[in-house]
Amino acid sequence: MPGVTIKGLTKRYGDVAALEGLDLRVEPGELVSLLGPSGCGKTTTLRLLAGFLQPEAGEIWVGDRCLSSPTRVIPPERRRMAMIFQSYALWPHMTVAQNIAYGLRLKPGVPKAAREARVKEMLKVVQLDGYGSRYPGELSGGQQQRVAVARALVVEPEILLLDEPLSNLDANLREEMRFEIRRLHETFAITTLYVTHDQAEAMVISDRVAVLHRGRVVQVGTAEDLFQHPRTRFVAEFIGRTNLVDAIAAEPGVVTRGALRLRVAVTGLKPGAPVVVSIRPHEIRLVARGQPPSPDPNVLAGVVQRASYLGDAVDYQVRVNGSDVALRVTAPPPAVFRSGETVTLALAPEACVPLTEAETP
Numbered sequence: 453m454p455g456v457t458i459k460g461l462t463k464r465y466g467d468v469a470a471l472e473g474l475d476l477r478v479e480p481g482e483l484v485s486l487l488g489p490s491g492c493g494k495t496t497t498l499r500l501l502a503g504f505l506q507p508e509a510g511e512i513w514v515g516d517r518c519l520s521s522p523t524r525v526i527p528p529e530r531r532r533m534a535m536i537f538q539s540y541a542l543w544p545h546m547t548v549a550q551n552i553a554y555g556l557r558l559k560p561g562v563p564k565a566a567r568e569a570r571v572k573e574m575l576k577v578v579q580l581d582g583y584g585s586r587y588p589g590e591l592s593g594g595q596q597q598r599v600a601v602a603r604a605l606v607v608e609p610e611i612l613l614l615d616e617p618l619s620n621l622d623a624n625l626r627e628e629m630r631f632e633i634r635r636l637h638e639t640f641a642i643t644t645l646y647v648t649h650d651q652a653e654a655m656v657i658s659d660r661v662a663v664l665h666r667g668r669v670v671q672v673g674t675a676e677d678l679f680q681h682p683r684t685r686f687v688a689e690f691i692g693r694t695n696l697v698d699a700i701a702a703e704p705g706v707v708t709r710g711a712l713r714l715r716v717a718v719t720g721l722k723p724g725a726p727v728v729v730s731i732r733p734h735e736i737r738l739v740a741r742g743q744p745p746s747p748d749p750n751v752l753a754g755v756v757q758r759a760s761y762l763g764d765a766v767d768y769q770v771r772v773n774g775s776d777v778a779l780r781v782t783a784p785p786p787a788v789f790r791s792g793e794t795v796t797l798a799l800a801p802e803a804c805v806p807l808t809e810a811e812t813p
C-alpha cells in the first residue's frame with residue numbers, strides 16, 4: 453500500500469494562482485482531509501492527483517512512481533486511483549449491481565462469476581444487500597452515495613480520492629455517513645485524500661487534516677493537534693471558535709495588552725515582541741463575584757456584555773476591565789450571569805496559546 457507525496461505543486465488558471473507550491477505527505481493507509489474555505493485549491497489538488505489537470509510546477513508521487521510533473525503526466529486510467537464525487541456520478545440506466553461491476557468489467561481477466569461474487573460482497577460491505585437490481589433513481593441520496601463508494605472500492609484502488617462526497621445529503625444523514633466512511637476506511641485502509649470545507653466532517657473522518665489557505669498547506673495535524681496548537685491566526689479561527697488577543701510579550705511567559713496581563717502556555721517569548729494569543733471560549737471559567745478565589749494564575753475582572761442561551765451551552769461576551777478586550781466564553785447551562793453583571797474570568801496558562809507563525813502573504 454503506497455503513500456502519496458506532493459512537492460511544490462503549482463497550478464494557474466490564467467492570472468489566478470489556484471495552487472502555489474503545495475507540499476503534502478500522506479502515509480501509506482492514511483486518510484488525510486484537505487480542509488479549507490471556498491477557493492483555497494482543494495478541488496484543484498484532487499484533480500491534479502487524479503490526472504485531470506497538469507501542473508505548471510511540482511510533482512506528485514505515489515510510492516516510488518512519479519505520476520505528475522510539468523514534463524510528464526500519467527493518464528488517469530493508469531494511476532490506480534478511484535474518485536468519488538459530490539454528485540455520485542452513477543449511470544442512471546444501469547442497476548446498482550451493474551454500476552458497481554462497471555469498473556471490474558474494464559479490468560482484463562476478471563471472469564463473470566468472480567465479478568458477481570465481488571459485487572455481492574461489496575453490496576454487503578456498504579449495507580445494500582438485496583438492492584442490486586434497483587436503479588439509482590429508486591434509491592435515496594445516502595444509498596446512492598453508498599453505491600458510489602462500493603463502485604470505487606470494488607476495483608481495489610491504491611489511492612482513493614473523495615471530493616465533498618457528503619455535501620448533497622441532509623444534515624442527519626451526513627453525520628451518519630461520516631462514521632460509515634471512517635468504518636470503511638478502517639476496514640480497507642486505502643490511502644485516501646478527502647476534500648471538504650466542513651470542519652467537523654474532517655475532524656471525524658481523518659487520521660490527519662491538512663488546512664489549505666490560498667493554494668498552500670498551512671498546517672497538517674490530527675484534529676486535536678490543530679485545535680489545541682494552531683500555528684497561525686487563520687488556522688486558529690478556521691478550526692473551531694476562538695478569541696484572538698493581539699498582545700505584546702512582557703516577559704518570556706507573559707503577554708500584556710493595556711491592563712490585561714496573561715501568563716501563557718510557552719516560555720521563550722522575546723520581551724517587546726508582538727504576540728497573538730488564541731484562547732478557546734470553553735477554556736475560560738466564569739466565577740461570580742464573592743466566590744472563593746480561583747487557583748488559576750490568570751484571574752481577570754470583567755463585565756458581561758451579552759449572554760445567549762443556546763440549549764446545550766451559554767455563549768457570553770465579557771469585557772475585561774481596564775482593556776479594550778472582549779472575550780467570548782462558552783459555559784454549561786443554565787445561564788447564571790446576566791448582561792451588565794460583574795464577573796471574574798479564570799483561565800490556565802495552557803489555555804492561552806501564542807501563535808508561532810505569521811500569516812502567509
Ligand code: ATP
Nearest residue numbers: 465468469470489490491492493494495496497649
Ligand atoms: P470550493 O470549496 O468552492 O470547491 P476549492 O478549494 O475546491 O473551492 P478550487 O476549485 O480548487 O477551490 O479553486 C481554486 C481557485 O482556482 C479559485 O480561485 C477558483 O476560482 C480558481 N479556478 C478553479 N477552476 C478554474 C477554472 N477552470 N478556470 C479558472 N479558474 C479556476
